[in-house]
Amino acid sequence: MTFKLPDLPYAKDALEPHMSKETFDYHHGKHHASYVSKLNDAVKDTPMAEWDLERVIHHADKEGKQGLFNNAAKHWNHCFQWQCFSPEGGGKPDGSLGRQIEADFGSFDTFARKFTEAATGQFGSGWAWLAIEAGKLKVTNTGNADTPIVHGQHPLLTLDVWEHAYYIDHRNARPKYVETFLDKLVNWEFAAENFANQGEGNQTGARAYDDAQEAFVRKRAAAS
Amino acid sequence: MAFQLPELPYALHALEPHMSRRTLALHHGKHHKGYIDKLNGLVEGTSYADRELHEIVQETCGQSDLGAVFNNAAQAWNHAFFWLSMTPRGGGGPEGELALRLERDFGDVDAFAGQFKEAALGQFGAGWAWLVIDAGRLRITTTSNADTPVAHGLQPLLTIDVWEHAYYLDHQNERGAYVDTWLANLVNWEFAAANFEDAGEGNWKANRYREVREAFAESGLGEQDRA
Numbered sequence: 317m318t319f320k321l322p323d324l325p326y327a328k329d330a331l332e333p334h335m336s337k338e339t340f341d342y343h344h345g346k347h348h349a350s351y352v353s354k355l356n357d358a359v360k361d362t363p364m365a366e367w368d369l370e371r372v373i374h375h376a377d378k379e380g381k382q383g384l385f386n387n388a389a390k391h392w393n394h395c396f397q398w399q400c401f402s403p404e405g406g407g408k409p410d411g412s413l414g415r416q417i418e419a420d421f422g423s424f425d426t427f428a429r430k431f432t433e434a435a436t437g438q439f440g441s442g443w444a445w446l447a448i449e450a451g452k453l454k455v456t457n458t459g460n461a462d463t464p465i466v467h468g469q470h471p472l473l474t475l476d477v478w479e480h481a482y483y484i485d486h487r488n489a490r491p492k493y494v495e496t497f498l499d500k501l502v503n504w505e506f507a508a509e510n511f512a513n514q515g516e517g518n519q520t521g522a523r524a525y526d527d528a529q530e531a532f533v534r535k536r537a538a539a540s
Numbered sequence: 541m542a543f544q545l546p547e548l549p550y551a552l553h554a555l556e557p558h559m560s561r562r563t564l565a566l567h568h569g570k571h572h573k574g575y576i577d578k579l580n581g582l583v584e585g586t587s588y589a590d591r592e593l594h595e596i597v598q599e600t601c602g603q604s605d606l607g608a609v610f611n612n613a614a615q616a617w618n619h620a621f622f623w624l625s626m627t628p629r630g631g632g633g634p635e636g637e638l639a640l641r642l643e644r645d646f647g648d649v650d651a652f653a654g655q656f657k658e659a660a661l662g663q664f665g666a667g668w669a670w671l672v673i674d675a676g677r678l679r680i681t682t683t684s685n686a687d688t689p690v691a692h693g694l695q696p697l698l699t700i701d702v703w704e705h706a707y708y709l710d711h712q713n714e715r716g717a718y719v720d721t722w723l724a725n726l727v728n729w730e731f732a733a734a735n736f737e738d739a740g741e742g743n744w745k746a747n748r749y750r751e752v753r754e755a756f757a758e759s760g761l762g763e764q765d766r767a
């Protein structure tokens with residue numbers, strides 16, 4: 317099999333006015349699509365064409381295959397990211413994730429401040445994350461294509477802070493983009509699902525990738 | 541004295557249609573200014589406040605506790621150099637001694653352009669592509685984020701900014717189209733030749749930064765088209 321660009325789990329204009337259709341035209345339709353097609357070129361006629369995405373990422377990381385890693389990890393990160401947005405996003409998590417955030421950060425506001433610092437403080441291109449490491453929640457950031465799944469962390473949420481993610485809607489104002497994400501877009505249900513899955517081993521990434529497509533197909537079937 | 545945002549050596553609309561006024565207004569007035577403002581905040585009251593920009597870049601490179609100073613100082617320097625690497629009368633190829641060297645080290649201008657484009661496209665994420673002199677030979681190199689040949693003892697002749705903010709408004713995801721346009725219409729070979737002649741004189745790094753302001757003052761374009 318070859319890797320596929322997953323459909324978005326909502327319509328391209330579903331996040332307006334907080335994230336524009338035009339942003340998705342480029343971010344999903346051009347940037348993400350291009351990582352997938354470069355990844356497929358790289359694995360073509362190799363055994364990796366049959367592997368799952370996470371296996372390719374771990375292999376490329378371990379073997380220092382930077383070009384392969386970049387495209388595979390960018391594919392994974394973007395698949396994961398689309399689910400981190402929701403037209404009904406924003407607010408705070410409740411339930412066990414809400415309690416864990418209070419336990420590990422002191423308060424939700426402290427978490428939000430740390431996440432904002434991680435997102436605005438990532439110099440150049442990269443990602444901000446909420447992840448679990450050794451049973452504890454933490455906020456981190458990664459540069460370029462780097463991803464927590466090769467660092468023994470289990471991601472719950474991410475925000476892409478490459479300039480392409482926010483330039484159409486916010487120009488240079490990355491802090492405004494991060495604020496909009498936390499206020500209006502963040503999908504705490506998805507984070508809670510990832511949190512609930514954490515004990516099940518290392519399969520989150522693959523599941524998130526498959527789920528992105530399945531969830532979309534389900535929703536589209538239900539809507540029609 | 542605090543570091544100042546150098547004026548552009550041309551009007552904001554002077555590079556149209558190849559680079560739009562709104563790209564230059566944001567790139568210069570927000571991004572470049574942002575680096576300079578942050579640098580001033582970071583060095584205020586420290587011994588760096590009175591140093592030359594390139595000295596700060598060289599001394600803070602690789603020091604993890606001074607990463608923010610390096611990033612903002614190097615971006616301040618790189619952008620000043622980038623504005624001069626473009627001109628409304630750009631494109632084509634160099635003349636004189638630099639043309640001979642380009643032929644010797646790359647074959648011809650087209651071969652150079654092909655390799656330069658490949659390097660600019662291959663820089664994953666944010667960064668810069670450069671034409672430099674390295675031990676007497678012309679060479680193409682790339683740096684990531686704020687990193688700069690100035691920090692590594694190389695003499696730059698030209699640079700193109702490949703951070704997405706440099707081309708997103710005009711070319712969106714098409715970095716290749718941006719680089720093609722830049723090479724065909726904007727690249728300032730006179731500036732490259734001036735840097736080439738300076739090589740070996742030692743003081744070029746500071747000169748270049750000051751010259752941005754002086755060249756602009758002389759151009760008489762300073763009062764029009766403010767962002």
Ligand SMILES: [Fe+2]
Pocket residue numbers: 343347394476478480481
């Ligand atoms: Fe992205």
Ligand SMILES: [Fe+2]
Pocket residue numbers: 601602687688691
């Ligand atoms: Fe360096």
Ligand SMILES: [Fe+2]
Pocket residue numbers: 567571619701703705706
């Ligand atoms: Fe820039």
